[in-house]
Amino acid sequence: MQQQxxxxxxxxxxxxKGRLVTKQLAGRTRLATLYQEGxxxxxxxxxxxNSLEAILINSSGGLTGGDRLEWxxxxxxxxxxxxxxxxxxxxxxxxxxxxLLKSEIEAGEGSRVAWLPQESIxxxxxxxxxxxxxxxxxxxxxxxxxxxxxxxxxxxxxTEQGFFRDRWRVRRGGKLIHAEEVRMEGEIASLGQQSAxxxxxxxxxxxxxTGPHLEAYLPRLQPVLDQGxxxxxxxxxxxxxxxxxxxxxxxxxxxxxxxxxLRKDANVPxxxxx
Numbered sequence: 001m002q003q004q005x006x007x008x009x010x011x012x013x014x015x016x017k018g019r020l021v022t023k024q025l026a027g028r029t030r031l032a033t034l035y036q037e038g039x040x041x042x043x044x045x046x047x048x049x050n051s052l053e054a055i056l057i058n059s060s061g062g063l064t065g066g067d068r069l070e071w072x073x074x075x076x077x078x079x080x081x082x083x084x085x086x087x088x089x090x091x092x093x094x095x096x097x098x099x100l101l102k103s104e105i106e107a108g109e110g111s112r113v114a115w116l117p118q119e120s121i122x123x124x125x126x127x128x129x130x131x132x133x134x135x136x137x138x139x140x141x142x143x144x145x146x147x148x149x150x151x152x153x154x155x156x157x158x159t160e161q162g163f164f165r166d167r168w169r170v171r172r173g174g175k176l177i178h179a180e181e182v183r184m185e186g187e188i189a190s191l192g193q194q195s196a197x198x199x200x201x202x203x204x205x206x207x208x209x210t211g212p213h214l215e216a217y218l219p220r221l222q223p224v225l226d227q228g229x230x231x232x233x234x235x236x237x238x239x240x241x242x243x244x245x246x247x248x249x250x251x252x253x254x255x256x257x258x259x260x261x262l263r264k265d266a267n268v269p270x271x272x273x274x
Contacts, residue, residue: 011095013061016040021074022052022081029079030044034242040069040240051080053269056117063101065094065127066242070102077108087119088149088248092125097165102131107140112211114263118272119147119203119248122188124210127163134170137179139213142170143262145255149248150188150202150237152155159202160189172192178208178238201229203251209262210238215218220261228254 018040021033029052037058054223058069073087075081092100101120107113116133122128136142141274147164163164163185166191170178184191192198209217218234221241227234228250241258252272260267 011066014039014058014063016058016060016069017072017267018042019058019072020054020081020083021076022079023076029081031074033074040071045140051082051108051112053082053084055084055086055269055271057086060141061100061111062090062092063128064092065099067099068102069100070104071106071122073113074106074167075108075111075113075140079108080112082116082263082269084271087270088118089120091120091126091128093123093125094163097129098165099132101131103132103133105132106143107134107136109137109139109259111137112141113143114141116259116269116272117146118207119149119181119251121149121152121248122159122162123151124158124159125161126159129165129167131167132169134168135174136170136172138173140182142174142209143211143259144170144245145162145205145259146210147203147205147251147255149251150192151197153202153247155201158189161186162188163186168206169174169211170210174212177199177210177236178240180206198214198244199229200245203246203248204208204242204244205251205255207241207243207255207258207262213264214239217262221258224254224257224261 016039017037019035022029028050041057043055146235151157166182168180193200230240256268
């Protein structure tokens with residue numbers, strides 16, 4: 001529960017929501033609904049094919065304890081949607097409570113959804129709960145990437161302590177196909193040194209793909225993954241990739257070709273360029 005300073009009002013907290021609904025019109029993906037509230041903003045850059053790209057923006061500039069940012073996407077049947085963020089989401093030191101970053105996705109029949117937010121950067125003593133809830137139609141194609149950087153090493157920053165919880169629930173046709181829980185609490189730096197956790201790496205990511213091209217992608221991915229600290233597993237109609245790196249730049253050098261390959265060799269969104 002958020003603590004209130006003695007003799008004063010509770011600190012102002014950031015609140016943001018954004019909802020995007022797409023539809024198919026004349027063979028192209030079009031906007032059906034756009035809703036924005038508080039610090040949650042959505043921008044739609046021009047595309048030159050049949051897809052739609054959305055850029056999520058947190059106008060508060062970052063999150064700290066007690067802040068809430070919620071995104072919702074509903075991709076209509078036959079639509080092709082890519083969602084990314086304007087920049088890294090910065091999670092600052094929390095004096096009380098935890099920041100919540102919650103995303104909900106629905107993908108209709110025959111739709112293609114690429115969920116590609118840029119990395120979340122956790123500063124020392126940051127506190128973040130991140131949730132991803134996905135409901136896929138039986139014929140939908142889905143790609144998701146979620147990445148975390150524990151401090152900006154180029155600036156000499158180090159995340160010694162903090163709290164991070166990451167919760168995924170992905171369903172297809174109402175049936176749960178992927179669930180995971182990650183929780184790092186307390187002495188994060190020491191925890192990350194363990195070989196069963198990050199082996200001293202400070203940047204890590206999970207990539208999930210489920211769709212019609214699973215078996216074709218795996219042999220093409222392997223040479224890319226062999227260049228870094230990463231591995232892939234394919235089972236039960238889904239492909240899961242885990243990757244870790246010495247810093248955010250090294251992690252992105254690995255993720256960019258992986259994302260491109262899983263998008264049928266399409267480029268990553270321009271805001272991802274390094």
